[in-house]
Amino acid sequence: MVDTLWVATLVAMVAGAVGFFTVLRGSTFVAHALPQTAFAGAAGAALLGADPLLGIGTFAVASALGVGWLSRRGRSDVATALVLVLMLGLGGLFLALSAQYSSQVYSLLFGEVLGVSTTQLGPTAGLTAGSLVALALLGRPLLLEAVLGAAADPRGRHRRWLEGAFLVLVAVATTMSVPVVGALLMFSLMVGPPAAARHLTDRPWRALLLSMGLALATVWASVAAAYLSNWPVGFYVGVLGAGVYGTGRLWAARRRRRRGAHLAG
Amino acid sequence: MPPVPARGAQVLSVEGVHVWLSGREVLHDVGFEVRAGEFTGLIGPNGAGKTTLLRVILGLEPPAQGRVIVGGGPGATSEGAGPGRTAERVGYVPQKVVVDPDLPLRARDLVSLGLDGHRLGIPLRNRGRRQKVDAMLEAVDAGRLADARIGTLSGGELQRVLIAHALVSDPALLLLDEPLANLDLRSEHEVVALLARLTGERGVAVLLSAHDMNPLLPVMDRIVYLAAGRAASGGTDEVVREEVLSELYGHQVDVLHVRDRILVVAGPHGPREADQAAGLPEPPGRTRSRGV
Ligand SMILES: Nc1ncnc2c1ncn2[C@@H]1O[C@H](COP(=O)(O)OP(=O)(O)OP(=O)(O)O)[C@@H](O)[C@H]1O
Ligand SMILES: [Mg+2]
Numbered sequence: 316m317v318d319t320l321w322v323a324t325l326v327a328m329v330a331g332a333v334g335f336f337t338v339l340r341g342s343t344f345v346a347h348a349l350p351q352t353a354f355a356g357a358a359g360a361a362l363l364g365a366d367p368l369l370g371i372g373t374f375a376v377a378s379a380l381g382v383g384w385l386s387r388r389g390r391s392d393v394a395t396a397l398v399l400v401l402m403l404g405l406g407g408l409f410l411a412l413s414a415q416y417s418s419q420v421y422s423l424l425f426g427e428v429l430g431v432s433t434t435q436l437g438p439t440a441g442l443t444a445g446s447l448v449a450l451a452l453l454g455r456p457l458l459l460e461a462v463l464g465a466a467a468d469p470r471g472r473h474r475r476w477l478e479g480a481f482l483v484l485v486a487v488a489t490t491m492s493v494p495v496v497g498a499l500l501m502f503s504l505m506v507g508p509p510a511a512a513r514h515l516t517d518r519p520w521r522a523l524l525l526s527m528g529l530a531l532a533t534v535w536a537s538v539a540a541a542y543l544s545n546w547p548v549g550f551y552v553g554v555l556g557a558g559v560y561g562t563g564r565l566w567a568a569r570r571r572r573r574r575g576a577h578l579a580g
Numbered sequence: 581m582p583p584v585p586a587r588g589a590q591v592l593s594v595e596g597v598h599v600w601l602s603g604r605e606v607l608h609d610v611g612f613e614v615r616a617g618e619f620t621g622l623i624g625p626n627g628a629g630k631t632t633l634l635r636v637i638l639g640l641e642p643p644a645q646g647r648v649i650v651g652g653g654p655g656a657t658s659e660g661a662g663p664g665r666t667a668e669r670v671g672y673v674p675q676k677v678v679v680d681p682d683l684p685l686r687a688r689d690l691v692s693l694g695l696d697g698h699r700l701g702i703p704l705r706n707r708g709r710r711q712k713v714d715a716m717l718e719a720v721d722a723g724r725l726a727d728a729r730i731g732t733l734s735g736g737e738l739q740r741v742l743i744a745h746a747l748v749s750d751p752a753l754l755l756l757d758e759p760l761a762n763l764d765l766r767s768e769h770e771v772v773a774l775l776a777r778l779t780g781e782r783g784v785a786v787l788l789s790a791h792d793m794n795p796l797l798p799v800m801d802r803i804v805y806l807a808a809g810r811a812a813s814g815g816t817d818e819v820v821r822e823e824v825l826s827e828l829y830g831h832q833v834d835v836l837h838v839r840d841r842i843l844v845v846a847g848p849h850g851p852r853e854a855d856q857a858a859g860l861p862e863p864p865g866r867t868r869s870r871g872v
Pocket of ligand 2: 630
C-alpha cells in the first residue's frame with residue numbers, strides 16, 4: 316500500500332505537469348490517444364509474456380514519434396487519429412490472440428491500485444525525475460509557443476524538436492500512469508486538474524503548480540477510496556477529475572460575477 | 581541594453597531578392613533599405629508578397645537570389661538562412677494571433693516571455709526584469725493592462741501588448757505583419773501613433789505591412805510598394821505616382837488624391853482580369869471605402 320501510494324504520487328505529479336502544457340497547447344487529443352496506443356503495447360507484451368511496462372513504453376514513444384513525424388506539416392489531429400486507429404487495430408489483434416489474459420487487460424484499461432508492484436517504484440521515480448527536469452527546461456519555450464503558435468519562433472528552428480520533445484514527455488507520462496489509473500482514464504488525470512487550474516489563477520507558473528497539486532489530491536483520494544471500496548481506481552480518478560474541473564469552473568464564474576458586481580456597484 | 585543604432589544608420593538592407601515558391605516567382609528583384617528611427621510602410625494588395633518578404637527578412641525563406649543584411653551583419657542569403665543572431669535583432673508581431681480566453685497568462689507574463697521566452701530553464705524572479713517589463717508596458721500605454729489576462733484584451737489592447745512583447749528585448753528592427761487588419765479606426769490610429777512615437781523615442785526601425793497606406797501617410801518616412809512581387813521604394817511622393825505604379829502593376833493605374841487620402845485604382849486601360857489577380861480594388865463607384 317505504501318509503495319502504491321508512492322507510485323501514485325509520482326504519477327500524479329508528472330500527469331499534472333505534462334497535462335498542464337497539453338491543455339495550454341490545445342493538444343488534449345494526443346493525451347487521449349497516446350494512452351490508448353500504449354494499451355496496445357501492453358496487450359502485445361502480455362501476448363509475448365514480456366513486461367507490460369516495456370510494451371507500454373515502446374508503443375507510447377513510437378506513437379508519439381509517429382504523430383510528430385506525420386504532423387510535421389499540417390494538422391496534428393489527423394495524424395493523431397491515424398496513429399490511434401492503427402494502434403487500436405493492433406491492440407484488438409493482440410487481445411484476440413491472447414484471450415486468457417483478459418483480467419490483466421481489464422486492469423490496464425481501468426487501472427488497478429493493487430496491480431502496482433514494488434518493482435515499479437524505481438523506474439517510476441527515475442522517469443518522474445527525468446520528466447520534471449525536462450519540463451523545467453522546456454517550460455518557457457512551451458508556454459511561449461502555446462500563446463503565439465508558430466509566431467513564437469518565427470525562424471522555426473526550435474519548433475520541430477520542441478514538438479518532438481513534448482510528445483515524448485506525454486508518452487513518458489503515459490507509460491508511468493497507465494498501470495495505475497488505466498488507459499481509458501489516464502486522460503482524466505492529465506486534463507481535469509490542469510483545466511481546473513487555468514480557471515483558478517491568472518499566473519502561468521502558479522497554475523502549473525496548482526495543476527500538480529490538484530492531480531495529487533485527485534490521485535490520493537482515488538487510491539484511498541479504491542483501497543477501501545475495491546472499486547477500480549480509474550473510476551474514482553475519472554469522477555474526481557471531472558469534479559475538480561467542474562468545481563474550478565464554478566469557482567471562476569462566481570469570482571467573475573463578484574468582480575462584475577463590485578465594478579458595477 | 582544593447583546600444584540603440586544612431587538614427588539614420590542602416591538596420592536592414594534587402595538586395596536583389598528573388599523568391600520562387602512552388603515554381604512561381606513570388607518576389608522579383610526586390611531591394612530596399614530600412615534605417616534606424618524610421619517608419620517604413622510595406623504596402624501592397626493581397627497576394628503581393630508582403631508576408632513572403634517578411635519571412636525572407638526573418639530568415640525563414642531563403643531567397644533564390646540576392647541577400648538580406650540585418651543590423652549590418654549578414655542575414656539570409658541565397659546560400660541559406662543567416663546566423664541565429666538575426667532573431668535577437670529583429671522583433672516580430674505576427675499577422676494573426678488568436679488567444680484562448682482561458683489561458684492563464686497576464687499581459688506582463690507575455691511581455692516577460694519576450695525577454696527570454698526562448699531560453700531553457702526556470703525563470704527567476706528579479707526586480708530588474710520586472711521593472712523592465714513594467715516600463716515596456718508603460719511605453720506602449722498598456723500599464724493598466726499589466727495584470728489582465730491576455731484572453732480578455734480587446735484587439736487594439738492585444739496589439740499593444742504584442743508590440744511590447746516584440747520590443748522588450750530592444751531589437752533594432754521591428755517587423756509587423758498587417759497589425760491594423762482587425763482594428764477599428766480609433767485603435768488603428770492609436771497603434772500607428774504609438775509606433776511612430778516608439779521609432780522616435782527608442783530609435784527602433786519599424787517595417788509595417790498593410791494593404792492600405794492611408795492610415796500610415798502622416799507617419800511614414802519611407803514606403804516600399806509591392807505589387808505582383810515587384811517593389812518600388814522611396815518617399816511616398818516619389819513612389820505613389822501613376823508612372824511608377826503603372827510600371828509595377830504592368831498596366832495603367834490611376835492615383836487619386838481625395839482630400840488627404842490616396843486611392844490607387846485600375847485605369848481605363850487596365851486589363852480587368854489582371855486587376856483582379858493583382859488584387860487591385862475596383863474602380864470608383866464600386867470600390868470599397870478605402871484605397872489600396
Ligand atoms: N508556400 C507557397 N507556395 C506557393 N505559393 C505561395 C506560397 N506562399 C505564398 N505563395 C504565393 O505568394 C504570393 C504572395 O503571398 P504573400 O502571403 O506573401 O502575400 P501577402 O502580400 O502577404 O498577401 P496578404 O495581404 O493576403 O497577406 C501569393 O500569390 C501566394 O499565393
Ligand atoms: Mg500577408
